[in-house]
Every structure is written in C-alpha cells, then in structure tokens.
Amino acid sequence: MSAPFGRRRLTIGGARRVGAYVVLAAPDPGGPAPEPGQFYMLAAAERWGGGEDERPFLPRAFSVLRATGTDPPTLEFMLEDVGPGTRRLGELVPGDGLWVTGPLGQGFTAPGEGRRALLCGGGVGTAPLAIWQDALLASGREAPALLGFRDGEHAEGAGLLRDARVATDDGSTGHHGPVTDLLVAELDAGTPAIVYACGPPGMLEAVRALCEARAVPAQLALESGMACGFGACFGCVVPTRDGSYVRLCVDGPVLDAELLAGVPAH
Amino acid sequence: MPSFCGLELEHPIVNGSGTYDVIAARRAFGEALIESFPFSAFVSKTITLEPRAGNPPPRLFETPAGLINSIGLPNKGLQGYLERDLPELAALPVPLITNVMGSTAAEIAALLEAVDDRDEIAAVELNVSCPNVRTGLDIGADPRELAAVLDAVRRRTSKPLIVKLTPNTADVALVAEAAEASGADAVSLINTLRAFAPAVGPDAVAGEAWLGGGTGGLSGPAIRAVALAQVSAVARRVTIPVVGMGGVQSGAHAAQMLGAGATLVAVGTESFRDPAAGARIRDELRDFSAKSGSFAR
Ligand SMILES: Cc1cc2nc3c(=O)[nH]c(=O)nc-3n(C[C@H](O)[C@H](O)[C@H](O)COP(=O)(O)OP(=O)(O)OC[C@H]3O[C@@H](n4cnc5c(N)ncnc54)[C@H](O)[C@@H]3O)c2cc1C
Ligand SMILES: Cc1cc2nc3c(=O)[nH]c(=O)nc-3n(C[C@H](O)[C@H](O)[C@H](O)COP(=O)(O)O)c2cc1C
Ligand code: FES
Numbered sequence: 243m244s245a246p247f248g249r250r251r252l253t254i255g256g257a258r259r260v261g262a263y264v265v266l267a268a269p270d271p272g273g274p275a276p277e278p279g280q281f282y283m284l285a286a287a288e289r290w291g292g293g294e295d296e297r298p299f300l301p302r303a304f305s306v307l308r309a310t311g312t313d314p315p316t317l318e319f320m321l322e323d324v325g326p327g328t329r330r331l332g333e334l335v336p337g338d339g340l341w342v343t344g345p346l347g348q349g350f351t352a353p354g355e356g357r358r359a360l361l362c363g364g365g366v367g368t369a370p371l372a373i374w375q376d377a378l379l380a381s382g383r384e385a386p387a388l389l390g391f392r393d394g395e396h397a398e399g400a401g402l403l404r405d406a407r408v409a410t411d412d413g414s415t416g417h418h419g420p421v422t423d424l425l426v427a428e429l430d431a432g433t434p435a436i437v438y439a440c441g442p443p444g445m446l447e448a449v450r451a452l453c454e455a456r457a458v459p460a461q462l463a464l465e466s467g468m469a470c471g472f473g474a475c476f477g478c479v480v481p482t483r484d485g486s487y488v489r490l491c492v493d494g495p496v497l498d499a500e501l502l503a504g505v506p507a508h
Numbered sequence: 509m510p511s512f513c514g515l516e517l518e519h520p521i522v523n524g525s526g527t528y529d530v531i532a533a534r535r536a537f538g539e540a541l542i543e544s545f546p547f548s549a550f551v552s553k554t555i556t557l558e559p560r561a562g563n564p565p566p567r568l569f570e571t572p573a574g575l576i577n578s579i580g581l582p583n584k585g586l587q588g589y590l591e592r593d594l595p596e597l598a599a600l601p602v603p604l605i606t607n608v609m610g611s612t613a614a615e616i617a618a619l620l621e622a623v624d625d626r627d628e629i630a631a632v633e634l635n636v637s638c639p640n641v642r643t644g645l646d647i648g649a650d651p652r653e654l655a656a657v658l659d660a661v662r663r664r665t666s667k668p669l670i671v672k673l674t675p676n677t678a679d680v681a682l683v684a685e686a687a688e689a690s691g692a693d694a695v696s697l698i699n700t701l702r703a704f705a706p707a708v709g710p711d712a713v714a715g716e717a718w719l720g721g722g723t724g725g726l727s728g729p730a731i732r733a734v735a736l737a738q739v740s741a742v743a744r745r746v747t748i749p750v751v752g753m754g755g756v757q758s759g760a761h762a763a764q765m766l767g768a769g770a771t772l773v774a775v776g777t778e779s780f781r782d783p784a785a786g787a788r789i790r791d792e793l794r795d796f797s798a799k800s801g802s803f804a805r
Binding site for chain 2: 244245246247248249285291295296297298299300301341343346466467468469470472473474475476477478479480481485486487489492506508
C-alpha cells in the first residue's frame with residue numbers, strides 16, 4: 243500500500259531507553275501499516291538544525307522497529323546517537339512533534355517452501371528484524387534471531403526481539419566474538435535456511451560472503467546516505483554485480499544478496 | 509495564471525530539473541501524487557545522448573542549511589528516455605519540459621531534433637553547466653561560447669527553448685543576454701554552486717574529498733541569497749521570462765523570487781524534505797498574493 247503523499251506531523255507518544263538506544267513511539271492516524279523492512283524519513287518538527295556543524299537539515303532514514311495496535315497504529319523506531327540528527331531525535335519527549343514520510347521502500351519477502359528463516363543483526367540493525375520476526379511468528383514459522391553488539395549496554399537491544407542469541411565484541415554478554423560465528427554454526431547445522439540480515443557494512447558483507455559460499459539465499463537490509471527517501475535525488479545508490487547502480491530507497495533497503503558483488507563500506 | 513513561453517500555467521511553481529522523479533514518486537505515493545500534483549509544469553532530469561550511470565557514491569553531503577550533491581547526471585540516454593519514460597511523463601496532468609545536455613553543438617543539435625519530433629514535450633530546457641569537450645570550460649560559463657553553441661543549434665527545434673544558466677561564472681547577466689540574443693525564449697537559474705565537501709569521519713585525511721565525484725554542487729536554503737541576487741541581476745538585463753530557483757522553501761520565498769523578476773519559481777531541494785513541499789509553497793504563495801495583492805495571478 244502506498245504511503246500518504248507528503249510528510250505528516252505526528253506527536254511523540256513515548257520515548258524510552260533500551261540500553262544504549264532510544265525507542266520512539268508515535269501514533270500514526272494517517273498512515274497505512276508498514277511492511278517489515280520498510281523505512282520512514284524522520285525529522286523533529288522543532289529545532290531541526292543548529293546542532294553540530296549547524297546540521298541536521300535533511301530528514302533521516304529509520305527502519306520501522308514495530309507497528310503496534312490499530313486505529314491508529316503506533317510506529318516505533320530504534321535510534322542510536324551517531325550525529326546531530328539522531329541526537330536531536332533522541333531528545334524528543336512525549337508531546338513533541340515528529341515529521342514522518344513513509345512507509346517507504348521494499349521490505350523482506352517470506353522464505354520459500356522448506357527453508358527456515360534465520361535472522362542475523364548487528365547494533366541498530368536489530369530494528370527491522372523485530373517487526374519481521376513478529377510477522378514470521380504470526381504466520382506460524384520459526385524465526386530464531388542472532389544479534390551482535392559492541393558491549394553489554396548495547397546488547398540490551400536484544401530484548402526487543404524474542405529469544406535472541408547474543409554475541410558481543412567485548413564478551414560482556416553472550417558469545418565473545420562476531421555474530422557471524424553464531425551464524426556459521428546455524429548454517430552448518432544442515433537444514434536449508436534463508437538469512438535475513440541488517441547491520442553495519444562489515445557485518446553485512448561477512449554475512450553475504452558466508453551465505454554465498456554455502457549457496458544460502460540471503461536478504462540484506464542495507465544503509466546508505468539518503469536525502470529524500472523516495473527516489474528523487476539519486477543520492478542513495480549502491481553498486482550492483484552487473485556494474486550498474488540501484489537506488490536503495492526505492493529498490494531497497496532490502497536487497498537480495500545475489501544482486502551484490504559486495505556490501506559497500508558506506 | 510502565469511503565461512510562460514506560450515504555455516498557460518495554473519500557478520508559478522515548477523520543479524527544479526533532477527530533483528523530482530515522478531515515476532519513482534508515484535510508486536511510493538500512488539495516485540495521490542497525481543491528484544494533488546505540486547507543479548504547474550514538470551521538468552525532467554537532464555537527458556544526455558548516451559546513457560550515464562552517474563558518479564560513484566557517496567553522492568551526498570549535508571552542509572549548514574544545504575546539500576552538496578555529486579550525482580553525475582545518471583539517465584537512460586535519449587532513446588531510453590523517449591521509449592521508457594516519456595509515455596508515463598506525457599500522462600501527467602501538466603505540460604512537460606524536457607531538460608537536455610550535450611558537450612558539443614552536434615550533440616545538442618541531435619537532442620533538440622529528437623525532442624522536436626515529440627508532441628508530448630511542451631518545451632526544452634538546455635542545461636549548459638557542461639564542460640565543452642574542446643575547451644574544458646563550461647559552455648554556460650562564457651557568453652561567447654554559449655552564443656556560438658546556441659547559434660549553431662537554435663533552429664533545430666521549434667519548441668520554446670529555456671537555457672538553464674550556470675551560476676559558476678563571472679557575470680551571469682552577461683551570459684543571459686547572450687542567451688537571449690541567440691534565441692533563448694527563457695532562462696532559468698540558479699543551478700547548484702560549485703562546492704567541495706571535505707572527507708569526514710575517523711579515517712578522514714585533510715584535503716581529501718567526501719564525494720565520490722570529487723567536487724559537487726551546493727543547493728538548498730544556503731544558496732537562496734545568492735540566487736535572489738543572480739535572478740534579479742538577470743531579470744533586469746533580459747526581456748525574456750526568467751525561472752527563478754535556489755533554496756525556495758515557502759510561499760514567502762517564492763514571492764521574493766517573483767519580486768526579483770522571475771515569472772516562474774522552481775522548487776528543488778525542499779522537495780527532499782517534504783515530497784509535497786511544492787504543493788504547500790503553491791498554496792502559501794496564493795494566500796500571500798491574495799493578502800498583499802502584489803502578485804495576484
Ligand atoms: C533504510 C535505512 C534505515 C535505517 N534505520 C536505522 C534505524 O533503525 N536506527 C538507526 O539508529 N539508524 C538507522 N539508519 C541510519 C540513520 O539514518 C543514520 O544513522 C542517520 O542518518 C545519521 O544522522 P546523524 O545526523 O545522526 O549523523 P551524521 O552526522 O549524518 O553521520 C552519520 C554518517 O554519515 C556520514 N556523514 C557525516 N557527516 C556527513 C555529512 N555532513 N553529510 C553526509 N554524510 C555525513 C558519516 O559516514 C557518518 O558516520 C538507517 C538508514 C537507512 C538508509
Ligand atoms: C540532487 C540534485 C540533482 C540535480 N540534478 C539536476 C539536473 O539533472 N539538471 C539540472 O539542470 N539541474 C539539476 N539540479 C539543480 C536544481 O535543478 C536546482 O537548479 C538547484 O538545486 C537549486 O535549487 P534548490 O536550492 O531549490 O534545490 C540538481 C540539484 C540537486 C540537489
Ligand atoms: S534517497 Fe533520494 S533517491 Fe534515494
């Protein structure tokens with residue numbers, strides 16, 4: 243279903259800390275329910291600008307973490323403070339205005355017959371896997387999740403999914419090492435799988451290479467710098483195997499791993 | 509109702525070339541886009557003779573109140589545009605202006621001829637922010653160079669010809685005069701200002717570029733004051749209509765462009781912040797005009 247035309251102003255209904263992250267919730271009376279893997283362009287309605295380097299100016303892309311309830315659905319987003327835009331959004335409190343455009347882009351597609359879903363995420367890459375796990379479980383499938391984080395504080399984000407197995411870089415919680423260690427063990431367990439992954443470029447590239455080597459299909463939710471989110475600026479391109487580019491905002495953010503020769507570093 | 513190059517338009521707000529892909533936007537927003545179409549004419553992105561992939565990423569850099577882009581004019585090429593995009597663009601509820609660019613007079617002539625054949629296209633905009641392959645200088649940076657090219661190609665189309673000037677020149681009004689003398693029916697400005705985005709991040713090396721294409725072009729509110737100065741300088745020196753753009757974000761800004769002498773106002777970067785910005789600016793301008801009476805149209 244298409245997104246409403248133009249940005250719309252929502253009111254923040256909740257803002258909570260989950261470890262190192264902020265989860266924002268905003269009822270969305272005008273919007274359709276998003277599909278798992280889709281994203282929204284967000285901007286604070288007040289004081290968007292005037293932060294570090296006098297930014298932000300453009301809206302920022304965020305995967306929808308969850309859409310709960312109906313009449314109206316409440317959209318949830320999971321944020322990590324990495325710069326002026328995420329910092330400003332992270333300051334929002336209930337009652338503040340939030341501009342949103344979306345849902346945008348192409349999300350995940352269901353596993354083929356006889357394949358089990360494996361969810362693999364890192365950091366804020368947890369977000370789209372939460373709504374996707376909900377959908378898979380609701381359709382009666384299994385959806386085990388493997389999540390990697392920097393440290394214990396970040397690993398609290400794993401609580402946003404059900405029964406996630408955790409790896410941390412510093413070993414403070416769960417497996418000490420990259421989440422791909424957990425993925426290899428699962429992939430080599432035998433049952434044919436399809437991997438759904440989202441996370442930093444290095445992790446996604448490792449997932450892509452592991453899956454390619456084992457001929458396991460994978461759907462990767464990528465990130466790139468975006469100005470518009472709806473195909474207008476041609477700024478968000480990612481190089482594909484055939485030497486051309488796709489716009490991540492309209493052809494992604496979820497791409498079949500097969501399309502890519504590698505996950506670009508930024 | 510502005511009259512522009514023989515077109516009777518519903519209102520003065522159009523899009524800046526390369527800042528709105530209606531085909532992609534329709535996929536995202538459906539028929540609501542068409543029903544409340546923001547622009548009174550639609551300007552295509554720049555089309556070249558051969559397809560172009562565009563520049564390697566990163567292509568975007570955010571600045572204080574602005575954006576530096578180094579997109580590199582990706583497009584399907586003339587044939588791809590005519591065969592695949594034109595049918596859908598022709599079905600829009602507003603006239604279509606096709607923007608073209610070539611690096612030699614022969615290339616531009618071929619583009620103008622191809623466009624001239626198509627009734628679906630109401631007017632042509634010629635992007636002259638393109639280096640001449642012989643001299644390396646932007647065709648639109650030098651009045652004599654531009655005049656020579658326009659004199660060679662102007663008769664290849666009977667459609668209205670808008671010359672999209674480059675702001676990266678010593679005296680844009682002089683270039684605009686040359687465009688008028690060589691048969692332009694209108695001029696549009698400003699295109700993006702040449703700009704450099706320094707590498708950022710933990711591994712950044714001072715002096716290195718952030719953008720994959722090296723340098724880029726600055727747009728958005730950061731350039732509005734420059735745009736107003738250039739539009740007004742040009743409007744005072746030519747008798748043909750002027751399309752003003754650069755950082756327009758509101759009806760008040762659009763009124764300022766009209767006040768500087770523009771007949772139409774284009775919205776570019778602001779559409780990235782809100783896909784329906786053009787419609788809002790159109791409505792704000794209408795209210796503004798009704799109140800002040802000064803731009804009643
Ligand atoms: C489809 C999609 C979904 C996403 N989902 C989420 C999510 O669920 N949660 C989440 O936290 N994040 C998500 N992101 C990432 C989020 O959009 C970015 O973290 C955010 O845009 C950063 O903005 P900022 O102002 O905080 O940081 P910025 O300062 O913009 O820095 C972010 C990165 O951009 C680059 N950068 C730095 N300065 C500039 C500049 N001036 N211009 C351009 N680039 C610059 C650098 O590489 C830097 O590391 C998603 C991104 C995409 C594309
Ligand atoms: C991402 C981007 C792509 C653009 N592509 C083109 C183009 O293909 N052809 C062209 O003539 N101008 C192009 N422009 C320039 C705009 O049409 C406009 O002249 C400029 O951005 C100033 O207006 P603004 O500040 O409202 O964006 C582009 C601008 C941007 C930001
Ligand atoms: S973000 Fe503008 S085209 Fe994708």
